[in-house]
Amino acid sequence: MAEAEAVRREAVLPAAGARRRLSDRDGVLAWLFLLPSVVYIVALVAIPFVLAIAFSFSDVTAGDPSFDWAGLRNYQRIFDDPVFWRSLQNTLVFTAISMTLIVVFGKILANVLVADFRGKWLVRFLVLLPWTTPVALSSIAWLWLLDSIYSPIDWVLRQLGLIQTNTYWLGRPYLAMSSVIAVHVWRLVPLAAVIMVAGLVAIPKEVQEQAQVDGAGFWRRMFEITIPLTLPVIAVAALFGAIFTFTDMTVVYILTRGGPTNSTQVLASWAFIRGIEGGDVAQGAAIALFLFPLLLAAAIAILRAVRRMEVL
């Protein structure tokens, strides 16, 4: 602060040198303003990231945190483990399916949220609930909704005569996988919708009105104006949906713990079970690291697509 005062006093000096000093000062200020955030992130994201890579080549465990070089042994062990391949596959499948559904439903919901209608405030509040509620708690609500004996979904289906016994939503591999995907879609559609609303609001009103005057119907306007114009925002929504599904372990951890027999295990939950609950930090780190290159590839692909669209 004292430094800034001194700089400020200098500013009232003759105008000739002041202009140059002003730009110099902007440079210093730019760094001073940015530095704390950068230091924080480097210290608590970049360094742990490097540390995670180092751990994956070590034999660190919770009981014996001393660092000894172990070469590729951790990778060898996880490659030999069928659960790892299952987790990797599940992570990719869950993400791909969820992302698609999130974009489609998010788009529909965004169209509702930009429109004016009575009771909009209430609908918005209800629709936000899945996203703003801590994931762990909403997963608990779903755990009970999908209970093997008391599931109300089963009760309704029984009343309708569609099933005789219980469905065991979380007890059968494919149903459990569908349940996990459904919960991800349910909780992330509001986020995607909010992002897409941002894009829709930015379209100039005249464009829509002109198209309407020219006789373009709802679907035509949707596919020839709204969607092309908001593609970058849709891509951002897709990216967020993908990242949040891809890296999340909460839904799986609470609903199924990866079961039945690892059929819903994902990389994040498997790394947690190995690294924290099993105490094998090195192996957990090696598993978690597989999240990174895939995320990076997806993000670069989507950001490049956005750039290209913006140039057009």
Place this chain on the structure above:
Amino acid sequence: MTASAATAAAGPAEAERRRAARRHLFGRAALYATAILAGLLAAGPFVWAAITALKQDPDLYNPANNPFLFNPAPTLEHVRYLFDETAFLTFAWNTLWVGLLVVAITLVLGIPAAYSLARLDRPWSGPMGVAIFFVYLIPPSLLFLSLSRIVAGIGLQDSTWSLVLIYPTITIPVSVWLLIGYLKAIPRDIEEQAMVDGYSRLGAFLRTVVPLALPGVVAVVVFAFTLTASEFIYALAFISPTHEKVISTGVPTELVRGDVFFWQSLQAATVLVAVPIAFVFNLFLERLVAGFTVGAVKG
């Protein structure tokens, strides 16, 4: 019959008008139907959680009972249990103070950083903005193992303070990203005028930009708080004593003993946490949307 004959007589303009009106009516109906369906699907689990929270045991644990009605009368017993017999209030208090401290750290570090990237026009501003965005790609599920060693190394293992230290790494990047959007929306003339009036760049920033960005800042506060309240992996990995836990880990771990789930109390906790957060969020939604527009599209 006569009406339609009259329409036909009235010429193509009238027919066109009526078709537009019909299409409009159909559009409204579809809109309301979609809105109601979306509301039901989104809030359904919470509505049912609220009903469950007030059910008596014999009612709840009978699969033949209608799960959407109170067969025997509702009871507040399980809500009382949540408040009196569990550490729920401690979890809530921990979530609250951790969230507020994290938000404070986020703003103190994030607002200047966003201003630097949005306004001070350095050659590295663009790449640095992208770099901050890329921090997202190193998620908690990748960092929790090494961070838990770091947290243990500095003696914060099993302390709620570890979350105060670590959560800003999640909130700063997204907040900076949103804030860049809000700051870019403030006309440059305003600070330039302040600087002409004798304020330094820093003075202009503190006295004109920060107050003008306040609505955006409030939206960021809400968003950052929600992020910290929802976080699960770090809280689960770092902290095991009951009284240091936050809501998102405390409720699912402490209200489940072995195979026994305290279902009604769990559901009560979910509803009691979900409703206020969504309510406050709804108040600031428009601001957030505006932030996403500028930040996401032009960032």
